[in-house]
Amino acid sequence: MNIKITGTGSYIPDDVEKNEDFYQHEFLNADGSAIKHPNEVIVKKFQAITGIAERRYAKEHLNSSDLGFFAAEKAIDDANIDPETIDYIIVAHNFGDVKHNSIQSDLLPSLASRIKHHLRIKNPKCVTYDILFGCPGWVEGVIQANAFIQAGLAKRCLVIGTETLSRVVDQHDRDAMIFADGAGATIIEATHSEGGILAHETASHTYDEAYYLHFGKSNNQELSSDTCYIKMEGRKIYEFALNHVPDAMKSALDASGSNISEVKKIFIHQANEKMDEAILKRFYKLYNTEIPENVMPMSIQKLGNSSVATIPTLFDLVKNNQLENHSLSKGDVVIFASVGAGMNINAIVYKY
Structure with a gap:
């Protein structure tokens, strides 16, 4: 099964x-x-x-x-x-x-x-x-x-x-x-x-990192302090992601029994283009290998960051050949990886 x-x-x-x-x-x-x-x-x-x-x-x-x-x-x-x-x-x-x-x-x-x-x-x-x-x-x-x-x-x-x-x-x-x-x-x-789910990894970092994303008051001091909005510590999140997401991806990939050379697509949460590129670079550095062409599809340029929706939306687009220069074939090994409020990270290795 x-x-x-x-x-x-x-x-x-x-x-x-x-x-x-x-x-x-x-x-x-x-x-x-x-x-x-x-x-x-x-x-x-x-x-x-x-x-x-x-x-x-x-x-x-x-x-x-x-x-x-x-x-x-x-x-x-x-x-x-x-x-x-x-x-x-x-x-x-x-x-x-x-x-x-x-x-x-x-x-x-x-x-x-x-x-x-x-x-x-x-x-x-x-x-x-x-x-x-x-x-x-x-x-x-x-x-x-x-x-x-x-x-x-x-x-x-x-x-x-x-x-x-x-x-x-x-x-x-x-x-x-x-x-x-x-x-x-x-x-x-x-x-x-x-095919199917081969391995996964999850971690929650809360000791110092729990409130990197939080609800806070508007930058406009004249507005009601009782109304809160999503706020984030951008630099801290960037550094956290770079320090932890590649390791989670590696743990899942190693547990899957797949080789880094088999990975055809990496679907990373569409949070920030520069951050995702840095995560990818650091991930492949862990294996001392070059980054393949077209391994990381991106939708953030047109769709922005829709949080929990970014990866399943991106996967659906690629699966249905709706993202230029990206497609999937039977047997392809792919990775889903994300980071966000909590601070939580996770990764799945999946054989299409």
């Missing part, structure tokens, strides 16, 4: 927010003071570092659970399964459903329950729950689905990563330009075909 991804689906919102759309923003420093540089300079420097030229925002009437539902429908269709046969629905997110122009997160009921409701699944033994694991949430959801199936507690799971980060960003913070909305979903199940 092998545990494989048998169906994928993604939902990429239609609304495009370009970098030029931020020219009219009032960006401020964390202490509320004015930034000396004009917005055109701020935005140009931002793009040079992150690689982001545009990002996608959800329509005003849609929430995270809606996006996850759309992606789930596609994954179920792609796997050609009866949704009533799904044993678990695991939904990774960070903030629940945050309605447009709202300052409150709605987590009751869980997003997984809402998505099961939208899918009109009647089977009460289809168990639903959410996972809060930062940006690595979808990868961790797949690891949990794998464990359920290995333990004989499930045969088929639906794992979703969905987020509307545009609803929780501080418009006066330059980091607001990083975040985006989207959803990706996968069907994970036991099969008799070759």
Whole structure:
């Protein structure tokens, strides 16, 4: 028995927010003071570092659970399964459903329950729950689905990563330009075909690192201090990722029994182009080998950082030949790897 991804689906919102759309923003420093540089300079420097030229925002009437539902429908269709046969629905997110122009997160009921409701699944033994694991949430959801199936507690799971980060960003913070909305979903199940999940690695670093990503007040001191937004310690996160993600990837790859030369694609959480490139460079340095061409597909330039949705969305795009110069063939060894709030890191080695 092998545990494989048998169906994928993604939902990429239609609304495009370009970098030029931020020219009219009032960006401020964390202490509320004015930034000396004009917005055109701020935005140009931002793009040079992150690689982001545009990002996608959800329509005003849609929430995270809606996006996850759309992606789930596609994954179920792609796997050609009866949704009533799904044993678990695991939904990774960070903030629940945050309605447009709202300052409150709605987590009751869980997003997984809402998505099961939208899918009109009647089977009460289809168990639903959410996972809060930062940006690595979808990868961790797949690891949990794998464990359920290995333990004989499930045969088929639906794992979703969905987020509307545009609803929780501080418009006066330059980091607001990083975040985006989207959803990706996968069907994970036991099969008799070759391939599947070969190995995985997970770690949570909380002693000093727990609050590198957190909720904090706006850079605009005149706004209510009771309203909080996503905030991050960018330099600390960058250094943390470089010090830990490559090691997690190596641990998983070594445990899989695969050779570094067999790895065809590495799907890294689309957080920051420069950071992902640095992680890749350090990973291959651990094996004293050169980085192959086209091994790391990237979607951040057009889609921004949609947190838990970045990897499943990217995988779906490559699987369906929708990303230029990237494709997958049967038997390809790939790695999924992520880092995010917590601080959590994880990696999966998977044979396509």
